[in-house]
Amino acid sequence: MQMNADQSEEMLSRMVEPGRVHRRIYTDPAIFELEMSRIFGSAWTYVGHESQIKHHGDYFCARVARKPLVVVRGQDGEVRALHNQCAHRGAIVVANDAGCADEFQCCYHGWTYHLDGRLKAVPLNHGYPDDFDAKNPNTAMVQVPHVKSYRGFIFLRLAAQGQSFEDFIGYMKTSLDDMVDRAPDGEIEVAGGTFKHTYNGNWKLYLENLCDAAHPWFTHRSSIAAAQEQKDDVYSDGSGEIAIRQMRQNGAPYSFWESQVGIWTYPNGHSYLGDYHDDAKLVAAMNDPTFRDYVSALEARKGKAETQRIMEVRRWNSNIYPNLSMMSQFQQLRVIHPVAVDRTVVHTYCFKLRGAPEQMFRNTISFANVVNGTGSLVLTDDLEIYNRITLGLASEGAEWLEIGRGYKSDAPDAHGGRKGKNSTSEVYIRNMFDAWRGYMLGKAGATDRQEAVA
Amino acid sequence: MTILDAATRKSSPIPAEMDLRACEAFLIHEARLLDEGHFDAWLALFTPDAHYWVPSQPGQTSPFDTVSLMYDDRRLLETRVRRLADPRIYSQEPRSRTSRIVTNLSSEPDNGEPGQIVRSKFMMVEYRREEQRLFAGTYMHRLLADGETLRIAMKRVDLVNCDAPLDGLVVPF
Numbered sequence: 001m002q003m004n005a006d007q008s009e010e011m012l013s014r015m016v017e018p019g020r021v022h023r024r025i026y027t028d029p030a031i032f033e034l035e036m037s038r039i040f041g042s043a044w045t046y047v048g049h050e051s052q053i054k055h056h057g058d059y060f061c062a063r064v065a066r067k068p069l070v071v072v073r074g075q076d077g078e079v080r081a082l083h084n085q086c087a088h089r090g091a092i093v094v095a096n097d098a099g100c101a102d103e104f105q106c107c108y109h110g111w112t113y114h115l116d117g118r119l120k121a122v123p124l125n126h127g128y129p130d131d132f133d134a135k136n137p138n139t140a141m142v143q144v145p146h147v148k149s150y151r152g153f154i155f156l157r158l159a160a161q162g163q164s165f166e167d168f169i170g171y172m173k174t175s176l177d178d179m180v181d182r183a184p185d186g187e188i189e190v191a192g193g194t195f196k197h198t199y200n201g202n203w204k205l206y207l208e209n210l211c212d213a214a215h216p217w218f219t220h221r222s223s224i225a226a227a228q229e230q231k232d233d234v235y236s237d238g239s240g241e242i243a244i245r246q247m248r249q250n251g252a253p254y255s256f257w258e259s260q261v262g263i264w265t266y267p268n269g270h271s272y273l274g275d276y277h278d279d280a281k282l283v284a285a286m287n288d289p290t291f292r293d294y295v296s297a298l299e300a301r302k303g304k305a306e307t308q309r310i311m312e313v314r315r316w317n318s319n320i321y322p323n324l325s326m327m328s329q330f331q332q333l334r335v336i337h338p339v340a341v342d343r344t345v346v347h348t349y350c351f352k353l354r355g356a357p358e359q360m361f362r363n364t365i366s367f368a369n370v371v372n373g374t375g376s377l378v379l380t381d382d383l384e385i386y387n388r389i390t391l392g393l394a395s396e397g398a399e400w401l402e403i404g405r406g407y408k409s410d411a412p413d414a415h416g417g418r419k420g421k422n423s424t425s426e427v428y429i430r431n432m433f434d435a436w437r438g439y440m441l442g443k444a445g446a447t448d449r450q451e452a453v454a
Numbered sequence: 455m456t457i458l459d460a461a462t463r464k465s466s467p468i469p470a471e472m473d474l475r476a477c478e479a480f481l482i483h484e485a486r487l488l489d490e491g492h493f494d495a496w497l498a499l500f501t502p503d504a505h506y507w508v509p510s511q512p513g514q515t516s517p518f519d520t521v522s523l524m525y526d527d528r529r530l531l532e533t534r535v536r537r538l539a540d541p542r543i544y545s546q547e548p549r550s551r552t553s554r555i556v557t558n559l560s561s562e563p564d565n566g567e568p569g570q571i572v573r574s575k576f577m578m579v580e581y582r583r584e585e586q587r588l589f590a591g592t593y594m595h596r597l598l599a600d601g602e603t604l605r606i607a608m609k610r611v612d613l614v615n616c617d618a619p620l621d622g623l624v625v626p627f
Contacts, residue, residue, distance in 0.1 A: 193520040362518045
């Protein structure tokens with residue numbers, strides 16, 4: 001394949017083939033720049049949760065496609081997103097990560113904005129040319145055109161034109177539902193701090209690993225072995241017990257991954273790994289008094305049938321392409337921030353279930369430390385893999401990377417998706433690249449499916 | 455267990471029951487064990503119900519309501535140390551090399567728990583795969599006398615950049 005600096009549609013369309021992708025897709029800065037505008041600029045991306053801005057004037061800073069944004073609840077209660085940039089000299093206006101404000105004021109020359117971004121006051125405004133108009137929409141902190149909150153999850157779309165949120169999210173809405181439905185009082189809130197872990201590698205590698213059922217046995221063998229050898233009569237305050245349980249679970253044999261666990265994919269690059277864990281593997285389930293209390297609280301508020309339905313939703317990681325991953329059974333959420341073609345930052349969050357026993361959140365924290373922690377015995381080996389892929393991609397060995405595991409063995413799913421033959425299928429990676437082609441070739445949001453459903 | 459609360463604790467210039475020089479010798483010994491990769495010997499310094507804690511937030515008051523870069527009860531600390539010795543710990547292939555300085559010791563007022571709380575400052579350089587990282591912060595050790603020697607009942611490590619975006623942390627501080 002002849003490669004040059006050409007960024008034509010033809011070059012892009014040649015990057016992905018059925019069952020394989022060109023290595024340049026992870027290393028070419030020009031392709032990365034196009035991804036920022038064509039994928040992150042035109043898809044719906046997750047920026048935060050309404051519980052982070054409960055009161056009028058509450059705001060937090062966010063970043064999409066490397067662009068600084070402020071997400072704010074206005075005095076009218078509406079959630080808006082503004083480009084965090086002063087219309088005067090271009091500085092960011094809001095410098096704190098989060099807070100509460102009546103107005104936003106630039107610290108350079110005092111240009112002051114309403115919470116909806118409109119210009120409120122300009123000091124020395126008599127000094128500007130006669131045609132200077134403070135009401136000109138361009139002299140504002142410009143609003144992001146589309147913001148959608150679904151059950152508290154705030155998504156936005158930077159581009160004026162594109163897919164509706166409903167078309168974008170499709171059936172994967174049910175994973176967002178599952179996060180909220182698990183709260184006895186029907187509400188969740190962000191709590192417990194954040195991890196910000198980083199690696200020297202492309203953003204796509206992260207999403208490609210999250211539903212990878214074939215890697216734990218190799219990548220995580222040091223923590224699997226260490227956990228398997230751990231004596232259970234050694235002192236634990238409960239935190240270590242949860243971590244060790246998860247590390248041992250990572251050591252499940254291939255037969256388990258190939259028989260019990262499944263992988264489901266949906267249009268626009270979304271997917272989830274399911275049936276990995278039931279609650280009995282995550283906690284001591286009904287032998288655990290906290291879990292019994294939790295189930296009782298759910299049943300009291302939602303009834304037995306609905307509680308049973310909720311408990312039977314067993315999704316491990318749900319990935320909403322291109323920047324969100326969630327794990328509803330332990331209330332985890334990750335946001336992927338591409339920094340450069342070979343540098344990525346991931347922010348992780350925990351949610352507290354309203355109406356659940358306090359101990360539940362303590363378990364959520366312990367689980368976050370082992371699966372998302374920067375110093376985790378598990379995650380650190382995943383970060384090492386991303387770094388090694390980046391080192392390996394500099395090689396002139398394999399020009400094409402394989403994503404063909406399970407190719408042509410996928411089955412249609414009742415909700416318009418494709419299900420892998422079993423969880424070790426790479427169908428979820430092929431599905432992301434179908435979405436990648438759709439976005440990159442300008443069919444914004446349209447999945448460009450290369451692979452026939454069997 | 456009461457958690458050492460670095461944010462609210464006032465420092466005391468007066469050495470309490472325990473001889474600060476003995477504490478300093480102990481902390482230097484501990485740092486050397488870590489630098490030289492003698493993790494089993496490091497683990498042996500801890501009491502059977504010890505905790506090792508690296509908070510993720512400045513002034514974090516609890517490991518139970520907020521995530522931590524590392525929060526190990528004795529059971530998880532044993533697993534962490536056992537993994538460090540595993541030849542398939544890929545995030546330590548190649549191994550890190552570290553160099554630590556421990557200094558500015560002071561004894562801290564009693565918090566009602568047994569032992570002596572010793573506060574110190576540390577810097578740690580970590581070198582791995584053509585990259586060098588510099589970590590700095592505050593150690594809080596709760597030390598218990600055990601015959602002729604000391605044991606760590608609790609070690610808290612407050613990194614100055616605990617809430618920064620960080621590449622993976624594998625070697626204990």
